[in-house]
Amino acid sequence: MAQTAPPLPATYADPAKPALPPSSFQWDNARTALVIIDPQIDFMSPKGKGWSIVGESVTEQRLVPHLQQLMAGFKRAGLPVAISPHYYYPHDHRWLHEAPAETVQHKLGMFDREGALTLEGFRDSGADFIPELKAAIEDGKTIVAAPHKLYGPQSNDVMLQLRKQRIDKIVLAGMASNLCVESHLREFLERGFEVVVVRDAVAGPKLPDGDGYLSALVNFRYIANAVMTTDQVVAKLDGR
Template structure:
């Protein structure tokens, strides 16, 4: 009798991840300018540029999803619709390497000099996105140092502008995007994750992220669905 129950339990995440997002009651989803924001994590060279220190881990998933083009479509839609666009980067400074309690992956990133804002430019924003990020209306929050926004001012910046709904995308799906999703949900935001505007280090990591997105978020959208919902 236990085997059918176990099989059903294991299938639950897949069922959750397949549930489409809507505004409720079957109505088409629509975001409200002034209350909704696009939040993109880590749109930086080390993840997205071919010579980036972490690009090799993500390149297959980025190519399959067409992540860069989808992120740009989201940025364009947010700007055109008058939505807040917030960027939350992962950046390490020269002294961060002295931390004594860094986690395993964090220690590797520090030791390899990844995501630094220096002459190498690995922590700088990806050039294709700079016109949207350099816009004075874009909010670039203080860098986070691990995976979620607990160590920076993202939540304050959103709340102080009356934001209660977030469209979430960026890098890396199973780490920073997942952690931001959890933190934002814990703080009372509605969160919709854009599943093809992320990137992950391999298909297994991407599928793991999708399971969590489907179980935690208010909705999981494609870029086309998110762009349609951002239109005024």
């Protein structure tokens, strides 16, 4: 059953009457992969350390059900799915300078693991994948990239993995909208990929300092090759 996408904010243009010119983007299943950023307990579960910051947005966007829907669609179509996860090891906590979001993550202990060479304490920790996606992620076919350390993919191998699959079109989803999602989007574009952002399959922080989801949504419209809903992406995958 199709889900109704959340309404766009008042400051976001009516898609039927865009002010910006149309994109040249053309859908092509053979060249497309799904990239999900940080589908981890600390970001997407009420049990996670970041829930007080992002939980409202995760709930509003129905993020987890939409990610399930996307993964099922890509798996059904036989197309690549890649995960760009966020892990912190003990040596990462010895950094000598941090920006605000890094400080919050380190202070809360988000995405913490015992080390790069051990899975001790990993299962069901905040760094582990959410239960709703775990079976699909661990099916032996999903690409699980090395961890990114701040926001973008510059410090992991997700782009190499996608290039090795001859992928140059990316459907982007996950967390957090104005941080890792936007940073991945910008870097992918700079490296020659075309990127679709799934606007109801991303979420962000909500603090007195501002709504990260809404701030990112405006930028997505300006710089992504396309902004779609989950239902629109699944329809494309199914040839509709």
